[in-house]
Amino acid sequence: MSGTPHHQPRQALVIGASRGLGLVLADELARRGWHVIATARGDGGELRARADAREGRLAVETLEMTSSGQLAALRERLAGRRLDLLFVNAAMDRGNLPISEVSTEMFTEVMITNALSPLRTLEALRGLVAPGGTVAVMSSEQGSITLNTEDGYELYKASKAALNQLMRSYATRHADDGHTKLLIDPGHNRTRLGGPDAPLLPEESIPAVADVLEAQAGAPGLQFLDRHGNTVPW
Template sequence: MTHTRKTALIVGASRTLGLALAAEYLRRGWDVIGTVRGNRRTGLHDLADASEGRLTIESLEMTAPEQISALRDRLATRTLDLLFVNAAITRGDLPIGEVPTEMFTEVMVVNALSPMRVVETLRPLVAPAGTIGVMSSDQGSITLNTEGGQDLYRASKSALNQLMRSFAARTAEDTRTLLLLDPGWVRTDLGGPDAELSVEESVPGVAETIESHRGKPGLHFVDYRGQVVPW
């Protein structure tokens, strides 16, 4: 009897959380496809070199719809057990009235529109009992915003959450699991040096939360500890 390993596609896997998530799924015995922007060498390439062929790398600029479609075509013969989109930017902590239009557009396109384009385009590759996950943040929670700050980043994550909710409603009969994942406040370029968690503390919990929701269709907004995050 042939054993078939599960396959995860991690979009945005070149460094920090995405890279660690790719490594975590390799440790769990999965095959992993990770995307990087352009053709530059990254830590993901080093991980691939040591993976005995279980990690393959694809180039993807997520903000280019034609590249998302091309990736779908290249992976047309693969079946994904997990599609996970890990990509976000911030451009500093400005009050919303001081945010230039170009900055607003850039952050919204990267953090909200582009992940949803990936989800919409690559969904057919995901097995009927598979999982589609997107990295969100508790900063996207309207309920938890009691202190303000990071106006644009918060708004972009709230927009992402709303778009995923709309997607879930539109595909309500789908048997796939949909996840919005809050990794916690992690020490990355995005989270900053004062964040509470290391990447090594966050990512195993993210993976475990993904696994614990396997086979539970519908949309779940949860954190790396598996706890529900309020909308």
């Protein structure tokens, strides 16, 4: 704990922390002294191991983010909490197919997971965020229409562009709620999603992301930022 003896630890809820970037982010915030609640879809084995090591600063909740019922139940369980940060991290990829080879079922699955569910989650849980708190979503440079100049991953790119657009609509609709709103591009990381040849390790990129989240606290409006705090073009 830092600051005066009366200083309360900052409170964060990280949605989608069973592995990859979300797992490392939840652990990093706890390491910095935040009190973190992190969600996993299943038993959250690795997340629970990290929670045990953090001695009370990291708590685990179960959530299937695509389930409205589970979202409502989590909202009830956390009633009365006041969050300084709500961070939604969720994405799936179904491979590098041109759009002509993407089935309707695959398109629907990726769009529900990558675009619809994160915004549903924000709407369900935003009431827990304190005035001056931050609402953030893990996006990707892949969602930038401006930067889409190389072939590949058409469905994933489309889902992240849809996520960004929905977040823009969210920010417009909730312009006066006093929350900082961020879309974060963490870079291309070596995760199950990013693949084994990605140039970055989450242990390298996530501390930088946490720096951005802490530095932007209280900033007005919506920003799309990379891990260095630079603006990513829409």
